[in-house]
Amino acid sequence: MxxxxxxxxxxxxxxxxxxxxxxxxxxxxxxxxxxxxxxxNRNLLEMLPQGIYDNQPLDHPLSLTDVELGSSQLLGGYLATQSGQPSAVILRSQTTGYAGPIELLIGIGANGKLLGVKTLKQSETPGLGGKIAATPNPWLQSFSGKSRNDPPDSGWALKKDSGQFDQMAGATITSRSVISAIHDALRYFDEHQAQLTGKPAHD
Known part of the structure; x- marks a missing residue:
């Protein structure tokens, strides 16, 4: 018992x-x-200048799933607004670097100009391509203000490839991949702005 x-x-x-x-x-x-x-949210907030939005972008996802582009793939995106008007789009992009996939957040203003780029995931060589994940990242910051046609298509390449951009030291393949992914995202935004923001191009 x-x-x-x-x-x-x-x-x-x-x-x-x-x-x-x-x-x-x-x-x-x-x-x-x-x-x-x-x-x-902090990852997104780092992409956008203060004062250009007043919503929570994560609450406004875009209908993007595995969109294949020239040298990259869009995995998703978010819309930032201010006073109910679209102010920026954040695209989540994936490209292939030297050692594997590189996932980026690419912020684009409603005027089609690049606001910022942030590395979310990467497996590049430490001290070389791995520097793509550094924060702050002067190399990525150098793209801010660029747009699909500024520079023109031929300029979206490394200087050693007759383009307009420097590379990260010792990381040619990583640099090429990221430049192509940024240009892909800007081109996609330019061609699909009305779909992404509900507004005509650069209105």
């Missing part, structure tokens, strides 16, 4: 412990989700 009582007590305690664990996870889940969302 005592053994049965002991077993029942153990079962009861195990059940109580499981219930308590579930309750703690249930209560903590919203906070964890909120923290994850805050991290995602």
């Amino acid at each position: 005592n053994r049965n009582v002991g077993i029942l007590i153990l079962v009861f305690l195990a059940g109580l412990g499981g219930t308590a664990t579930f309750f703690v996870q249930y209560v903590a889940a919203p906070r964890i989700a909120a923290e994850q969302r805050a991290i995602q």
Whole structure:
């Protein structure tokens, strides 16, 4: 009899412990989700100059899924607005670097000019192509203000390839891939602005 009582007590305690664990996870889940969302928002906030939007871009995803471009692929995007008007689009782009995929966030203003580029994921060689993930990143910042046609198509290449851009030291393949991905994104925005923002091109 005592053994049965002991077993029942153990079962009861195990059940109580499981219930308590579930309750703690249930209560903590919203906070964890909120923290994850805050991290995602910070990634987006770093892309955009202060004062050009007043919405939460993550709440306004764009209908983009695996859009194949010339040298890259669009995995998704978000719309930033101010006073209800589109102010910027953030495109999530993936290209292939020297050691594997490179995932970028590319911010483009409603006027078609590049606002910023941020590396989300990469597996390039540390100290060489891996510098693409550095924050702040002077090389990526050098593209700000550029647009699909500024420079013209032929200029969207490394200087060693008769283009207009310097490369990251020791990272030719990484540099080429990122330049092509940025130009792809600007071209896509220029050709699909009405679809992305609901406004005609550069209105």
